[in-house]
Amino acid sequence: MKVEILSRKLIKPATPTPPHLQSLKISSIDQLAPPTYVTFILYYHANGDENDGKRKGLQKSLSEILTLYYPLAGRYIKDDQLVDCNDEGVEYLEAQVSGQLAQLLQEEHVKVEVLNHLAPYVMPSASTPLALVQVNMFECGGLAIGLLISHTMIDGIAMTTFLNAWATTCQAAGINKVIHPRFDLASFFPPREINIDAVNPKKTKAIIITRRFMFNGEAISTLKEAMTKHQPSRVVVVTAFIWKALIAVAQARHGHLSRRPSFLCHSLNLRRRTTLPISDNSFGNLYMVANARFGGEDIDQSKVELNELVVSLQDSIRNTLADYMKPQNGDDLVCMISNSLREMHEERERGEIDVFMFTSWCRFPLYEADFGWGKPIWFSCRARPMELISLNDTKDGDGIEAWVSLNETDMLLFQNHPEIKAFTSQI
Structure with a gap:
């Protein structure tokens, strides 16, 4: 299967982040996390005739949920151990897959090498987005949504919470039904001097x-x-x-x-x-x-x-x-x-x-x-x-x-x- 990137853009929070929230210290447990991105890929049967409108709904709801999860639209400043919540945005890609979703899901045909192309690759730097989304469209109308978030910001449970909050926002046409996250872990675990090389494998x-x-x-x-x-x-x-x-x-x-x-x-x-x-x-x-x-x-x-x-x-x-x-x-x-x-x-x-x-x-x-x-x-x-x-x-x-x-x-x-x-x- 061939995966072709059709478009790439930055999705910013629907409402600008207030000045008093534009700097977020990470916690000392965040410091211990490996310098990688956590990756989820979810697969959906979908009606191809309705995809255009629903894909727009994905972008709109992502922008809305980022008003609550605003650090994900910022950039990490490693030397200062903080996130600059500057609303630069989450990278959002759309891709076309040359094949059927059913073909991919048949057990004997699923190859990890194919799945690798359903989520973005990143080379972490000071300007790299902390979160990236890739929406893959199959010829049958099925979709695969690949989500990457920096491990510095998130563990598996926190990422699952964000994913479901985004889905709820998309379904409910707003963020009213979403539980608001708290960004307070640094108050329990302030950043400290840590020899990262001594705790993360080379x-x-x-x-x-x-x-x-x-x-x-x-x-x-x-x-x-x-x-x-x-x-x-x-x-x-x-x-x-x-x-x-x-x-x-x-x-x-x-x-x-x-x-x-x-x-x-x-x-x-x-x-x-x-x-x-x-x-x-x-x-x-x-x-x-x-x-x-x-x-x-x-x-x-x-x-x-x-x-x-x-x-x-x-x-x-x-x-x-x-x-x-x-x-x-x-x-x-x-x-x-x-x-x-x-x-x-x-x-x-x-x-x-x-x-x-x-x-x-x-x-x-x-x-x-x-x-x-x-x-x-x-x-x-x-x-x-x-x-x-x-x-x-x-x-x-x-x-x-x-x-x-x-x-x-x-x-x-x-x-x-x-x-x-x-x-x-x-x-």
Whole structure:
């Protein structure tokens, strides 16, 4: 499929941002976020005869919602650790796709390389927009809406909130039914001196391959039934299952007699999980990480059991959640997050342990974003430039799509692992 960009413009807030709101300090958790853009792509069946009017509605409602989410129309000034809310605008692109949406969605034809072209690419700089939208029109009238927002401004939950607020504005012909965001996280977590290189992994020179592996509800139920003492969540059992396969990949790479330990870093939502009086509609990054370890000299890693990895992961998550309820101030919380990220980074730098990074968007209301064509028929990511495993819901809510990004050698071993082949459909 060929994707041709037809137009490109900047969408500004419908009402100018007042002078007293034109400078927004980012929080110290925002500072810890990787310098990337978070990407969502949503797919819709649509009536081609009505597309022209509804596409105009997308632009108008985006302009209106930006009056509430005005920092997204600004520009980030890194040296000052603030957003200049100057209303320069969100970049908005329209593109024509040479093909049918149904063709793209057929499981055997979906290729991540095709999806990469359904959202804009950015080269971050002082003038780069903090948010970009690409509306892709298929020959059948179907649409795919690609949304990128700088991770400095947003985490997955905040981005989902913005997406649904935009959809509600488009449907309700205004912002009256939208809950207003609060930009107050810097008051809880003021920006501080942070050695970003010590908490964010360096870019690898290896070629990274992204593939989607789908665990349907039946496969997940089968995995959970194998648990003898524990009843893990969908996310925990799928994470542990993938971890088990990644340990086998590492053994194959280092030699089957290797007893290298492995280290799993999993991001967790911090909302409602601290003693701080943070509003549910506070906008920005608000997450923590749980670090789990497995293996070493005293463990025969040729006999890794799924149960053992589930227990290790569950213990890590439970202990992390308990620890984050203890601090009474933002500085202590940020120190905990920073230390967890630094631990992961240092282990990776030493090279004596295999480090795997996971994130989950499961239970995020991504399939609720109705702009007027009904709810999305699918939600996807696209290829990532770093090694990471991202978990998303399937549309029925029972299954999980694992978007796995690994170097090309490890990906070949991973996708051919017998248990991965047995429990997933691969794309």
